Amino acid sequence: MEFFDILVSILGSAVRLSIPLLFTALAGLFSERAGIFDIGLEGKMLASAFASACVAYMTGNAWLGLLAGIAVSIAFSLIHGFASITNRGNQIVSGVALNFVAAGLTIVLGQAWFGQGGRTPQVPGEGRFAPIILPGVDAMREVPFIGPLYANVISGNNILTYIAFLMVPLSWWVLYRTRFGLRLRAVGENPGAVDTAGISVPWMRYRAVILAGFLCGFAGTYLAVAQSAAFINNMSAGKGYIALAALIFAKWRPVPVMFACLLFGFLDAVANFMQGKVVPGIGEVPVQIFQALPYVLTCILLAGFIGVARPPKAGGVPYTKER
Amino acid sequence: MSTASVPLPAWISYGVIPLINLMLAFFFSGLVIWSIGENPFEALKFLVQGALGRGDAIGFTLFYATSFIFTGLSVAVAFHAGLFNIGSEGQAYIGGLGAALVALALDRYVPWYVTMPFAIAGAAIFGAAWAFIPAWLQAKRGSHIVITTIMFNFIAAALMVYLLVNVFIVPGKMAPETRTFLPGGQLPKLDWLMALFGLRLGPAPFNVSFVIALVMCFLVWVLIWRTKLGYEMRTLGVSPTAAVYAGVPYVRTVIVAMLISGALAGMMALNVVMGASARLQVEFVAGAGFVGIAVSLMGRSHPVGILFAALLFGILYQGGADLSFEMPNITRDMIVVIQGLVILFAGALEYMLRPAMVRLYQQFAGK
Numbered sequence: 001m002e003f004f005d006i007l008v009s010i011l012g013s014a015v016r017l018s019i020p021l022l023f024t025a026l027a028g029l030f031s032e033r034a035g036i037f038d039i040g041l042e043g044k045m046l047a048s049a050f051a052s053a054c055v056a057y058m059t060g061n062a063w064l065g066l067l068a069g070i071a072v073s074i075a076f077s078l079i080h081g082f083a084s085i086t087n088r089g090n091q092i093v094s095g096v097a098l099n100f101v102a103a104g105l106t107i108v109l110g111q112a113w114f115g116q117g118g119r120t121p122q123v124p125g126e127g128r129f130a131p132i133i134l135p136g137v138d139a140m141r142e143v144p145f146i147g148p149l150y151a152n153v154i155s156g157n158n159i160l161t162y163i164a165f166l167m168v169p170l171s172w173w174v175l176y177r178t179r180f181g182l183r184l185r186a187v188g189e190n191p192g193a194v195d196t197a198g199i200s201v202p203w204m205r206y207r208a209v210i211l212a213g214f215l216c217g218f219a220g221t222y223l224a225v226a227q228s229a230a231f232i233n234n235m236s237a238g239k240g241y242i243a244l245a246a247l248i249f250a251k252w253r254p255v256p257v258m259f260a261c262l263l264f265g266f267l268d269a270v271a272n273f274m275q276g277k278v279v280p281g282i283g284e285v286p287v288q289i290f291q292a293l294p295y296v297l298t299c300i301l302l303a304g305f306i307g308v309a310r311p312p313k314a315g316g317v318p319y320t321k322e323r
Numbered sequence: 324m325s326t327a328s329v330p331l332p333a334w335i336s337y338g339v340i341p342l343i344n345l346m347l348a349f350f351f352s353g354l355v356i357w358s359i360g361e362n363p364f365e366a367l368k369f370l371v372q373g374a375l376g377r378g379d380a381i382g383f384t385l386f387y388a389t390s391f392i393f394t395g396l397s398v399a400v401a402f403h404a405g406l407f408n409i410g411s412e413g414q415a416y417i418g419g420l421g422a423a424l425v426a427l428a429l430d431r432y433v434p435w436y437v438t439m440p441f442a443i444a445g446a447a448i449f450g451a452a453w454a455f456i457p458a459w460l461q462a463k464r465g466s467h468i469v470i471t472t473i474m475f476n477f478i479a480a481a482l483m484v485y486l487l488v489n490v491f492i493v494p495g496k497m498a499p500e501t502r503t504f505l506p507g508g509q510l511p512k513l514d515w516l517m518a519l520f521g522l523r524l525g526p527a528p529f530n531v532s533f534v535i536a537l538v539m540c541f542l543v544w545v546l547i548w549r550t551k552l553g554y555e556m557r558t559l560g561v562s563p564t565a566a567v568y569a570g571v572p573y574v575r576t577v578i579v580a581m582l583i584s585g586a587l588a589g590m591m592a593l594n595v596v597m598g599a600s601a602r603l604q605v606e607f608v609a610g611a612g613f614v615g616i617a618v619s620l621m622g623r624s625h626p627v628g629i630l631f632a633a634l635l636f637g638i639l640y641q642g643g644a645d646l647s648f649e650m651p652n653i654t655r656d657m658i659v660v661i662q663g664l665v666i667l668f669a670g671a672l673e674y675m676l677r678p679a680m681v682r683l684y685q686q687f688a689g690k
Contacts, residue, residue, distance in 0.1 A: 037469075039409075039469070039473075079667075082672075083667065083671035083672050083675075084671065087671075087672055087674050087675045088674060089670070089671035089672055089673060089674060089675075090407075090670060090671055091671075092407055092409070092469050093407075093616070093620065093666060093670035093671045094667065094670070094671030094672075096409070096613070096616060096666055096670075097663045097664070097666035097667035097670060097671055098663065098667070099663070100613070100659050100660070100662050100663025100666060101660055101663035101664060101667065102663075103656070103659050103663075104656045104657065104658070104659030104660035104661075104662070104663060105355065105660050105663075107654055107656040107659075108355065108359065108653065108654055108656050108657050108660060109359065111652070111654045111656075112359035112360070112652050112653075113359075117654075118654065118656070238477060241473055241474075241477065244470070244473070245470075245474060248470060286485050286489065288481035288482065288484055288485040289481075289485075291477075291481045292477065292478045292481035292482065295474035295475070295477045295478050296474075296478060298470075298474055299456075299460070299466075299471055299474050299475070299478075302460060302464070302466035302467070302470065302471060303460050303464050303466060304464050304466075311467065
């Protein structure tokens with residue numbers, strides 16, 4: 001049973017680690033499906049983590065923190081939109097720029113406001129999203145296999161975790177079953193056709209990047225006021241890029257995005273668990289292998305060795321209505 | 324009528340508009356400083372003094388600038404071929420491995436000027452090798468080079484930490500770094516050059532790499548504007564379909580452009596690994612690869628522009644360090660904000676002012 005206990009604890013932490021990836025990858029899904037590449041996911045996550053930690057600390061209310069995180073993240077999205085939709089600038093350059101602005105600004109403002117080297121003070125208990133114990137945990141605990149799984153993996157997460165998993169079918173429904181979703185996908189494949197149908201391409205794309213900002217706000221908030229209790233310098237630590245990798249790994253589709261995020265979260269959890277442990281027969285497995293694996297896998301996928309990852313056709317190309 | 328196709332004279336396109344964009348970036352940086360309760364003009368004064376006020380300050384400024392010239396050129400060469408190489412950071416990191424291996428192998432036996440050519444080759448080859456896989460994937464498999472180079476930055480970081488912690492670490496030491504190179508594996512400082520101007524270099528690590536960087540500036544200019552390969556790269560950058568139609572070999576040009584780009588990024592390691600710390604350390608690149616993006620954008624991918632942009636960022640980096648001593652409320656990360664704003668205004672928003680400029684120009688030119 002010891003092996004099973006370890007597995008349950010790794011699975012539990014895999015779920016927790018995959019949530020910020022899931023929100024962020026879904027954010028990227030909306031943006032990229034509309035033809036706007038978003039390298040700035042990382043920056044949006046970081047900025048919203050900072051904003052939510054500040055507000056949650058000052059008001060002691062986690063929901064206000066979430067609101068602030070979403071607002072700041074959408075503000076970043078709008079700058080990205082202004083540069084890449086209105087001014088037809090290079091979307092990648094804009095994303096890179098916003099990542100730097102977020103990385104620098106969070107520390108500069110954090111140091112100026114709180115004087116703790118860029119950290120925010122500890123968010124009080126009621127200012128955080130607390131774990132929710134689902135009903136029936138105690139009754140189920142005695143059931144072999146399913147009991148511990150239910151208690152440690154499915155139950156005991158905070159509300160944002162459940163929202164994240166709800167977002168997956170919701171995103172699928174929006175993208176594939178609504179008129180808005182059809183137009184959003186069309187604008188990423190053939191904006192000219194959408195324009196001919198009398199629909200504004202810029203306005204469609206703006207709505208897509210706002211949605212991306214909205215979802216990234218959840219990711220940042222999750223990092224700062226659910227997973228931990230304060231903002232820490234550079235706490236997104238490349239998760240935005242892993243989410244981007246997950247998005248590509250899932251070939252820009254919502255349900256596979258969830259599985260890719262869970263896989264990358266699982267790798268992260270295994271890496272944490274394996275630190276300093278010796279595997280019989282192999283010896284100590286370097287942690288770096290697990291850290292590099294998401295990126296290696298994505299590259300192998302991009303090389304076309306695991307199916308074909310075809311990005312939205314008009315992705316990264318600014319739309320010019322007339323010459 | 325749309326203003327996008329109206330031609331503007333070069334002095335507006337390459338002079339006035341970039342200058343205003345840069346001013347906007349600095350204006351917003353000033354706004355950030357003002358919003359945290361400090362005086363932006365005072366901060367600017369400390370920054371300039373800290374970067375140019377003393378001999379060692381100038382030495383540090385030029386040291387940083389040297390790194391940024393290499394990475395700026397790296398980004399620019401790829402950019403001319405229509406490739407956005409975000410991977411200069413990782414290529415420089417791996418380039419450090421090449422330089423360090425040469426230095427570790429030769430430093431006991433030969434003086435620095437014998438080691439140097441091998442080290443340049445080592446750094447360049449390792450950097451180029453790290454750029455090869457993304458280049459091949461782009462050319463042959465159509466994988467987006469931006470994505471693959473980002474992935475390769477992270478893979479490089481994991482690989483280097485592994486190597487430094489498990490392979491190169493000096494037994495009995497805690498710090499994950501190689502042993503210190505003997506003088507035969509170090510690049511000497513340019514204190515004599517500073518002495519010509521009556522300045523003392525002090526502890527600043529301004530070294531021979533600066534000369535190598537200047538030579539590379541010239542070579543890149545020759546490559547881009549004076550060779551057939553450069554012409555093919557620029558054609559590819561302007562219009563891939565036209566280039567292929569005209570008979571430019573797509574696969575070869577993409578791969579060669581990326582190899583050169585990676586080699587230039589790799590050479591950045593000479594400056595830090597052999598010129599300053601005399602050992603290979605974790606995260607020695609410290610974001611210089613990303614600064615290269617800003618430098619290349621600001622310098623309009625021209626070696627002369629890159630030289631000046633690299634100097635400007637050298638001033639920001641050195642002056643920013645001094646500024647955070649003088650005004651503890653402003654951390655060193657303010658540079659990162661400025662860097663981001665420069666990339667935003669000089670890069671992503673480069674067309675923002677164009678319509679207004681066209682209208683102004685038409686009014687004054689009487690058209």
